[in-house]
Amino acid sequence: MPAIQTQYLSRASASLAPVLGTVSRVLLAVVGAYFFTTASVMLAARGIADLGLMSRSDAVVLAAMLGFLLYLGLLLWAFAERRLGRVAIVLGGGSLLLHGAATLLQAPA
Amino acid sequence: MGWLHTWAGVVLGSVMFAMFWMGSLSVFDREIDRWMMPATRLAAAPADFSLDRSVLPIAQELAAASPQWGISLPTERTPVLRLNYVGADKQRARRDFDPTTGALIADQGTLGGTGFIYPFHYMLHIKWRQLGYWIVGVAAMAMLVLLVSGVIIHKKIFTDFFLFRPKKQLQRASLDLHNLTGVLGLPFHFVMVLSGLIIFMGIYFPTAPLATYADTPDAKKAFSGDAYGRYNRDKANQPGSLASLDGMVASAEQQWQGGRPFFVRVINPADANSVVEVRRSSASDIMVNLDQIYFDGTTGAVLSRFEAAPVMTVQRFISGLHLVQFKHWALRWIYFVLGLSGCVMIATGFIFWLEARRASHAKKGLKGVRIVEALTVGSVTGIIASTAMFFVANRLLPLDAQWLGYERPQLETGAFYLLWLASFAHAALRPRRAWREQTAAIAVLAVLAVLLDALTTHDHLSTVMRGQWAAVGMDGVLLLAAVIAAFAGRHMAQRKPVLRAVRSPSRNPELEHG
Numbered sequence: 044m045p046a047i048q049t050q051y052l053s054r055a056s057a058s059l060a061p062v063l064g065t066v067s068r069v070l071l072a073v074v075g076a077y078f079f080t081t082a083s084v085m086l087a088a089r090g091i092a093d094l095g096l097m098s099r100s101d102a103v104v105l106a107a108m109l110g111f112l113l114y115l116g117l118l119l120w121a122f123a124e125r126r127l128g129r130v131a132i133v134l135g136g137g138s139l140l141l142h143g144a145a146t147l148l149q150a151p152a
Numbered sequence: 153m154g155w156l157h158t159w160a161g162v163v164l165g166s167v168m169f170a171m172f173w174m175g176s177l178s179v180f181d182r183e184i185d186r187w188m189m190p191a192t193r194l195a196a197a198p199a200d201f202s203l204d205r206s207v208l209p210i211a212q213e214l215a216a217a218s219p220q221w222g223i224s225l226p227t228e229r230t231p232v233l234r235l236n237y238v239g240a241d242k243q244r245a246r247r248d249f250d251p252t253t254g255a256l257i258a259d260q261g262t263l264g265g266t267g268f269i270y271p272f273h274y275m276l277h278i279k280w281r282q283l284g285y286w287i288v289g290v291a292a293m294a295m296l297v298l299l300v301s302g303v304i305i306h307k308k309i310f311t312d313f314f315l316f317r318p319k320k321q322l323q324r325a326s327l328d329l330h331n332l333t334g335v336l337g338l339p340f341h342f343v344m345v346l347s348g349l350i351i352f353m354g355i356y357f358p359t360a361p362l363a364t365y366a367d368t369p370d371a372k373k374a375f376s377g378d379a380y381g382r383y384n385r386d387k388a389n390q391p392g393s394l395a396s397l398d399g400m401v402a403s404a405e406q407q408w409q410g411g412r413p414f415f416v417r418v419i420n421p422a423d424a425n426s427v428v429e430v431r432r433s434s435a436s437d438i439m440v441n442l443d444q445i446y447f448d449g450t451t452g453a454v455l456s457r458f459e460a461a462p463v464m465t466v467q468r469f470i471s472g473l474h475l476v477q478f479k480h481w482a483l484r485w486i487y488f489v490l491g492l493s494g495c496v497m498i499a500t501g502f503i504f505w506l507e508a509r510r511a512s513h514a515k516k517g518l519k520g521v522r523i524v525e526a527l528t529v530g531s532v533t534g535i536i537a538s539t540a541m542f543f544v545a546n547r548l549l550p551l552d553a554q555w556l557g558y559e560r561p562q563l564e565t566g567a568f569y570l571l572w573l574a575s576f577a578h579a580a581l582r583p584r585r586a587w588r589e590q591t592a593a594i595a596v597l598a599v600l601a602v603l604l605d606a607l608t609t610h611d612h613l614s615t616v617m618r619g620q621w622a623a624v625g626m627d628g629v630l631l632l633a634a635v636i637a638a639f640a641g642r643h644m645a646q647r648k649p650v651l652r653a654v655r656s657p658s659r660n661p662e663l664e665h666g
Contacts, residue, residue, distance in 0.1 A: 073290070081359050089363040099364050100378035101463035107353040107360045108467060111346060115296050122156045122297075148363040 064127055072121035075134030076114055082141030084110040089148055157301040160294045161501050162524060166531035167276075167291040169498045173535055174273035175344075176491030177265065179476055179484055182229040184265030186622035188546045190609040191260055193620045197226035197233075197251035203397040203416065206254050211235060211418070214247065222417040226251045227435065228479065229622070261551050261560030268542070268565055274348065277565075285355050295345045302334055322644070323507035330500040333493040340490045341497075347474035350467060381458030383446040385425055392424030395452040403452065404430040404445045411436075411443065424450060435479045439465065440472040495532075502528040526580040533590035534575025536637075540597035542568040543630070547604035591641030598634040602627045 088106035092099040121130050177184065186193050207223050215221040215237035224234040233249040248257040262268075271277060278284030334341075349356060358372070365371035376382070401413050414433035420426045426449025434440045442464070446456040460468055472478070476487055506525050513521040545567035553560045579586040605627060 081357055084357050084360045085363040088360055089366075092364045097463060098378065098461050100361075100375055101461045103361045103364050103375055104353070104379060104461075104467050105463045107357045108350050108463075108470075110353075110357055110360070111293075111296075111349050114293065115300070118293065118297050119300060122301075145359075145363050149366045 068121065068127055068130065071127075071130050071134050072118050075130075075138055076117035076121055078138040079117060079134050079141060080110050080114040082138055082145045083113060085145040086141060086148070089145075154301075154305055157298055157305055158505065160298055160301075161498075162505055164291045164294045165498050165502055166527055167287060168295055169495060169531045170276070170535055171273055171288060171291060172491060172494040172498060173539070174269050175348075176488055176495065177539070178270040178273045179488045179491060180626070181265035181270045183622035183626055184269060185230070186620070187605065187626040188262045188264040188543070189260035190623075191257045192230075192232050192248060193609075193623055194231040194250055195252065195620075196228060196231055201226070201251055203401060206249075206251060207233060207235070208394070208397065210249060210254065210256075211237070211421075214239075214245075215421075218421075220417060220419040221421065222415060224415050225413060227414065227433075232257060258551065261549070261553065262546055262564055263561045267561075268568075269539075274352070282355060285352060289349065289352070289356050292345050292349050296342070299334075299338060299342050299345070303338070321507075323504060326500040326503040326507065330497055330504055333497040333500070337490050337493045337497060341494050344474060344491075344494075347470045351471045351474060353467070379461070379464050381442050381444050381460075383427070383429070383444075383456040383458070384419070385427060385455070387420050387423045388425035390424040391422060392426055392450045394418065394421060394426060394428075394449050395447075397428065400428050400430060400447045400452050403447070403454070404432070407445060407454075407457070408432055408443060418449060421449065426450060427455065428452075434472065434477045438472045438478055439469040440475055440477050441468060499528070499532045502532070522580075522583055525583055526576060526586070529579035529586040529590060530572070530576035533587065533594060533637075534572055534579065536633075537575060537590055537593045537597055538568045538572040540594055540601055540630070540633075541571040543601040544597055544604060547601060547608050587644040588641045591637045591644065594637035595634040595641070598630040598637065602630050 084106045087109070088099075088103040091097065091105060092102035096102070097105070117134065121134060124130050203223070211221050211223070214235065217240050218237040221235060221237035224230070224236075226233055231251070233251045235247045235249065237245055239245040247259075249255065250257060268277075274288055275282070275284035276287060278287065353360070354372075354376070361371045361375035365374045368374040397416060397418075401416065404413055405411065412433045412435070413430045414435070415431040417429040417431075418426060419429065428447040428449045430445050430447070432441055432443035442458065442460040444458045445454060446458075447453065448455050476484060502524070506521055506528065509521050513519075542564055545564045549560055549563055551560070553563055555563055558566065575590060578590070582589065605623070609623070
């Protein structure tokens with residue numbers, strides 16, 4: 044009986060693991076990379092504006108336009124990177140850190 | 153990258169096809185308007201057209217109670233005067249006038265190309281929480297991923313480009329056509345999808361200005377004022393009368409060094425602090441400019457002038473590449489054809505997926521092919537037939553049509569949506585015949601639309617004589633579409649392996665086992 048159970052479990056996990064892997068990869072790519080991008084856009088816009096390179100509305104526009112290319116690059120990378128753990132750390136952890144920084148900057152001075 | 157390309161395509165291909173189809177038609181949205189609104193098939197406006205004489209009396213009569221009114225000036229593609237205002241019932245109203253006679257044009261009871269087909273292209277008419285924009289945005293990002301991964305899949309991209317085997321079986325031919333349209337259109341498709349996203353950067357990156365404009369009470373509003381221009385001043389609550397609008401337009405043209413206005417708005421027209429906003433036409437540039445000049449309505453003095461900042465000018469150029477507002481008929485046709493090549497790329501991608509799996513799915517008893525095929529047929533031939541139905545309904549319904557509380561524009565779009573839903577059901581119920589029957593439906597509906605146009609707009613030949621090419625061109629494209637649909641239907645019908653085996657069993661013995 045235990046033997047059958049293990050066999051059943053291992054078969055279930057064998058068929059479930061790649062599905063879970065794919066689902067989390069797609070979620071990390073689509074959602075994680077999006078939030079990574081929005082935070083990067085906020086920070087980049089503020090950075091460019093603070094450097095005084097251009098007017099602040101132009102800084103926002105430049106960062107937002109480049110944001111689409113960043114998102115595309117992150118999406119492709121999330122699917123091309125073999126190690127799912129690395130994708131999770133960079134996109135999950137990275138977007139949390141970046142959003143933390145962006146939130147700090149949003150506090151009125 | 154192979155599985156990513158396959159599955160992103162299969163899952164989002166339906167939305168992408170709708171976007172490409174409606175986008176290709178939107179290239180000619182105003183010409184579709186002329187066809188669907190026969191009373192607006194007017195001769196070009198006279199050169200000595202005067203706002204003071206032609207527009208002001210109409211506006212003062214209709215929009216007397218309105219806090220502001222705007223007038224879109226007649227152009228080659230839209231030869232009517234369009235007045236926007238808030239009516240006595242507090243509802244936004246829109247009226248079209250003949251710029252030559254000043255006569256009111258009866259409401260044509262349709263959303264037309266600019267009101268239905270064009271917004272469908274970028275927001276699918278799903279207004280709830282901007283969901284339509286987001287679905288389109290996701291599909292657009294997926295399209296960029298598909299284009300890049302598609303190039304990576306085809307390491308032999310150059311030789312693949314010259315490979316086309318139309319006489320081979322459908323699977324080969326559709327793959328070749330997928331590669332051909334994919335590679336040939338790649339630069340166009342990439343630029344179009346990316347520029348489409350960039351146009352709506354404010355929707356897709358709503359948080360972008362938050363850190364930069366942290367010191368303002370409303371960061372998004374402050375950013376949009378800086379980037380897109382905005383001017384306003386409080387009412388004086390004293391009566392005032394308007395100076396010459398023609399004078400302000402002439403002043404604007406002088407400041408723009410010959411640039412023409414396309415839109416004039418009067419804010420608080422009867423107040424001493426009235427403001428007249430003049431916006432510049434983009435007909436002679438690729439860029440869709442943001443140039444605007446605000447005049448003191450009572451004196452005609454310039455209050456404020458706006459032009460986009462350098463990076464925003466780049467954004468407007470990229471937007472202009474997508475929006476094709478410039479006057480160039482040859483380029484307009486090229487946009488149309490390249491857009492349709494995107495439709496072919498998506499449709500053949502679907503067909504290749506289906507044909508590559510048909511035999512193995514049948515053997516294993518999987519339903520995937522049947523489900524995706526029904527989805528594909530409805531998304532490809534279904535939406536095309538429904539669009540033709542939209543045009544047919546436009547010519548069949550009388551101007552005062554009303555049914556079950558629905559106004560005429562809703563009846564037209566209702567015909568579109570009902571036939572579209574029916575096309576998915578039809579494809580699910582009759583999988584073997586759906587392609588052929590729906591292409592036949594496209595051919596019949598397209599011809600019917602042309603016949604109805606000739607019957608219901610009596611001056612058909614005389615519009616040709618007057619050089620009203622919009623409606624004539626639309627009829628021509630509809631007839632061409634009917635021919636292509638009939639041809640494609642015949643080609644698709646020949647794909648059945650049973651038929652092929654019966655026809656030439658001795659020459660193709662391997663097919664009997666396939």
